[in-house]
Amino acid sequence: MSFRDESDDQNLRKPFLHTGSWYRMGSRQSSMMGSSQVIRxxxxxxxxxxxxxxxxxxxxxxxxxxxxxxxxxxxxxxxxxxxxxxxxxxxxxxxxxxxxxxxxxxxxxxxxxxxxxxxxxxxxxxxxxxxxxxxxxxxxxxxxxxxxxxxxxxxxxxxxxxxxxxxxxxxxxxxxxxxxxxxxxxxxxxxxxxxxxxxxxxxxxxxxxxxxxxxxxxPESPRWLAKMGMTEDFEASLQVLRGFDTDISIEVNEIKRSVASSSRRTTIRFSELKQRRYYFPLTVGIGLLILQQLSGINGVVFYSSTIFESAGITSSDVATLGLGALQVIATGVTTWLADKAGRRALLIISSVGMTVSILIVAVSFFVKGFVSDDSSCYSILDIFSVIGVVAMVVTFSLGMGPIPWVIMSEILPINIKGLAGSVATLANWLTVWLITMTANLLLNWSGGGTFAIYTLVSAFTVAFVSIWVPETKGKTLEEIQRSLR
The missing domain is CATH 1.20.1250.20 (MFS general substrate transporter like domains)
Structure with missing residues (x-):
């Protein structure tokens, strides 16, 4: 990151910090305490x-x-x-x-x-x-x-x-x-x-x-500042984020129009949630965040150490660390692909991969019930279980891990974002708690049955994404809201 002091160049318009807020030189004057730093x-x-x-x-x-x-x-x-x-x-x-x-x-x-x-x-x-x-x-x-x-x-x-x-x-x-x-x-x-x-x-x-x-x-979020009516701070924040050689007038006008249209009514009646512009993003956002957890990712990770031990991997802690490293790598790949392949495509690829991966684990558990513990086939099935768990974690990280949070933050209308975002986040954490509390009980009941349930949920996720989830790649937040109306 490159910074320069204000004294280096008095002719450039630039942002500087004073008690946590960003200001612009040239368009308006501001006093400064201490040294200033510029992001060019x-x-x-x-x-x-x-x-x-x-x-x-x-x-x-x-x-x-x-x-x-x-x-x-x-x-x-x-x-x-x-x-x-x-x-x-x-x-x-x-x-x-x-x-x-x-x-x-x-x-x-x-x-x-x-x-x-x-x-x-x-x-x-x-x-x-x-x-x-x-x-x-x-x-x-x-x-x-x-x-x-x-x-x-x-x-x-x-x-x-x-x-x-x-x-x-x-x-x-x-x-x-x-x-x-x-x-x-x-x-x-x-x-x-x-x-x-x-x-x-x-x-x-x-x-x-x-x-x-x-x-x-x-800087504070320019869209939040615009919603709160802080026009000067909103434009200053956006200018900092877009660069001082960038004309932000078009984006400023789009955000102002979006805020004006959503601020005509400050409260929403439950009857109005039947409108597509509200029920559709709510359904997609909450649905994705619930399905993200119902896929059983926490249950799979929870049971992974047992699967590793069964496959002859002596140090389950090191194996779990390796699984965590794979998650980081796969999620890093997603940050590169999200704006190239698109959100919807990654979700479909991810949920299909998860379905196949968990199915492999489920079949391995079911078949192991029909073979003796000391047979070579049993050892092969343990290896398939490890492959399935690793593949499930990797494919989850490629789409269903990061993308639902991205889409939730993109599609919720600004006038219900606070309430709807809280509901969506609460739904996600309730599901996390449900899976965490039931995983051990389900696995004690039947390993194969548990992973079969997770397989069905992942298969349903493929259908949900294919039918309901819109592609938001390359659109401004305001364009996404217009398309939902």
């Missing part, structure tokens, strides 16, 4: 903003991955039973549901940056509570606080990225959200192999601590 290239400006807010999803992933490598040490040091540790691990989902309920309204009232600030603080307090815990109550409180922050982050970050990104980069930059989650999970797995659980909790503080600092150096 618009793509670098947007990328810098995305990388800063991506610390939130890294925190999200770190929270999700923390319980896996620490289970043995925490249960031993604090003398917890298995059920007590299971409660500790699941409480982040409960906190996330509470955070999801409030996420949309918080981000609408105080902005995307303010919402992320609020999310970061309970995360830091939560990690401190865990790191200094001497009994289970501190663990539970810390996990709930972390979950609350994660619930807000999971909605706010994709929305902020969608609202600042240019249309030709929105898919790629939006996919950075899920990429960061997978990086956070992998970091938790990796560091958990080498450091004690209390130190790992202290390390969990870092992403949100850096995030809070970084939020002072990025």
């Amino acid at each position: 290239d618009s793509s670098i400006s947007v990328l810098a903003c995305v990388l800063i807010v991506a610390l939130g999803p890294i925190q999200f992933g770190f929270t999700c991955g923390y319980s896996s490598p620490t289970q043995t040490a925490i249960t031993r040091d604090l003398e917890l039973t298995l059920s007590e540790f299971s409660l500790f691990a699941s409480l982040s989902n409960v906190g996330a549901m509470v955070g999801a309920i409030t996420s949309g309204q918080i981000s609408e009232y105080i902005g995307r940056k303010g919402s992320l600030m609020i999310a970061a603080i309970p995360n830091i307090i939560g990690w401190l509570a865990i790191s200094f815990a001497r009994e289970s109550s501190f663990l539970y409180m810390g996990r709930l606080l972390e979950g609350f922050g994660v619930g807000i982050i999971s909605y706010t970050v994709p929305v902020y990225i969608a609202e600042i990104a240019p249309q030709n980069l929105r898919g790629a930059l939006g996919s950075v959200n899920q990429l960061s989650v997978t990086i956070g999970i992998m970091l938790a797995y990796l560091l958990g192999l080498f450091v004690p659980w209390r130190i790992l909790a202290v390390l969990g503080i870092l992403p949100c601590t850096i995030l809070i600092t970084g939020l002072f150096f990025i």
